[in-house]
Amino acid sequence: MELTLQQISAMPEDSYIYVDVRSEIAYQHGHIANAVHWNGVDKITFPENKRIIVYCTYGENSIPLVGKLKKSGYDAYNLSGGYREWLVHNSEELSDEEINRYDRQIILPQVGSDGQRKLKNAKVLIIGAGGLGSPAALYLAGAGIGTIGIMDADTVSISNLQRQIIHNTENVNQNKAESAKLALQKLNNKITVNAYSYFLTAENAEEIINKYDFIIDAADNFETKFLINDVCVLQKKPFCYAGVMRFEGQVMTYVPGKYPCYRCIFEEIPESGTVTNCSQAGIIGAVAGIIGSIQALEAIKYILGIGELLIGKMFIIDGLSMETRIARFAVKNKNCKVCGEKPLIKNIKDNAEKYAVNVCKL
Numbered sequence: 001m002e003l004t005l006q007q008i009s010a011m012p013e014d015s016y017i018y019v020d021v022r023s024e025i026a027y028q029h030g031h032i033a034n035a036v037h038w039n040g041v042d043k044i045t046f047p048e049n050k051r052i053i054v055y056c057t058y059g060e061n062s063i064p065l066v067g068k069l070k071k072s073g074y075d076a077y078n079l080s081g082g083y084r085e086w087l088v089h090n091s092e093e094l095s096d097e098e099i100n101r102y103d104r105q106i107i108l109p110q111v112g113s114d115g116q117r118k119l120k121n122a123k124v125l126i127i128g129a130g131g132l133g134s135p136a137a138l139y140l141a142g143a144g145i146g147t148i149g150i151m152d153a154d155t156v157s158i159s160n161l162q163r164q165i166i167h168n169t170e171n172v173n174q175n176k177a178e179s180a181k182l183a184l185q186k187l188n189n190k191i192t193v194n195a196y197s198y199f200l201t202a203e204n205a206e207e208i209i210n211k212y213d214f215i216i217d218a219a220d221n222f223e224t225k226f227l228i229n230d231v232c233v234l235q236k237k238p239f240c241y242a243g244v245m246r247f248e249g250q251v252m253t254y255v256p257g258k259y260p261c262y263r264c265i266f267e268e269i270p271e272s273g274t275v276t277n278c279s280q281a282g283i284i285g286a287v288a289g290i291i292g293s294i295q296a297l298e299a300i301k302y303i304l305g306i307g308e309l310l311i312g313k314m315f316i317i318d319g320l321s322m323e324t325r326i327a328r329f330a331v332k333n334k335n336c337k338v339c340g341e342k343p344l345i346k347n348i349k350d351n352a353e354k355y356a357v358n359v360c361k362l
């Protein structure tokens with residue numbers, strides 16, 4: 001009734017066929033070569049002269065279907081360990097250890113081994129290793145993003161630890177990017193982590209952002225947020241913006257194309273001193289945790305090409321009332337200085353003084 005991969009490998013290749021009984025979407029995201037898909041219900045005729053080897057994800061749900069095929073007169077068997085077992089033995093780019101490590105997401109139909117390879121080949125830059133960057137970086141490292149850049153010039157202080165969970169008491173006085181790198185490599189030594197122990201500036205932004213596929217704006221000041229936006233728009237790079245204050249958070253994703261950018265909505269860097277900053281307003285760490293986690297999720301969805309991104313819409317949460325809403329920005333702002341009809345910002349370095357940071361530290 002059940003065959004192992006070893007037993008199957010001893011059989012002539014033209015003597016059997018694989019039948020995949022997982023969901024259609026799981027099948028589409030990766031299956032055993034030449035396997036046919038069957039939903040277990042529809043009438044389908046299999047070749048009578050071949051052995052039918054049925055598999056599901058772990059090799060258990062397929063057992064009743066093997067019985068069903070046997071009753072119909074087929075020489076049917078169950079694949080021991082299912083698709084998961086086959087993956088371990090047949091995934092060229094992913095090691096056994098990687099398959100084990102990412103098991104809970106590889107079995108998701110929307111991820112599969114193909115998706116895991118996409119994550120492994122992806123490069124994500126996180127600008128800011130603070131309240132937002134901490135959860136974003138940890139979840140992206142956990143998910144197996146192959147290359148993570150983490151950027152921050154600050155040093156860890158004891159008052160950071162209430163929300164900046166990638167650091168710990170032992171890292172106080174250490175550079176945040178370096179401290180974050182240590183934590184990420186402890187979590188996952190299969191990935192590459194590049195630490196940038198300085199701030200993003202008009203001078204270095206284009207060169208660094210250009211090396212990555214997706215950018216996470218986990219910065220705490222408007223100058224850096226506008227700099228990230230303007231460089232990403234000019235370089236046609238997708239990025240995820242977020243902001244948190246007190247019990248509230250908001251997050252939005254930009255991808256090049258018809259949807260609005262951060263500057264379309266916020267227009268100009270506020271005058272210094274006109275907007276309350278975080279050290280004055282305060283923040284609950286868990287709120288930064290929620291929003292930073294959403295940023296990681298947006299990056300993962302973008303890389304996998306699944307689901308709906310927060311493009312043209314901003315997700316807003318009030319952590320006190322637990323009210324959430326989506327603010328929609330269906331079209332670009334035609335007066336936007338970087339992506340509007342008559343863009344004025346064409347060169348970042350020429351406007352360097354505008355992006356110079358003189359605000360608080362989150």
Ligand SMILES: [Zn+2]
Pocket residue numbers: 260261262263264265332333336337338339340
């Ligand atoms: Zn714009």
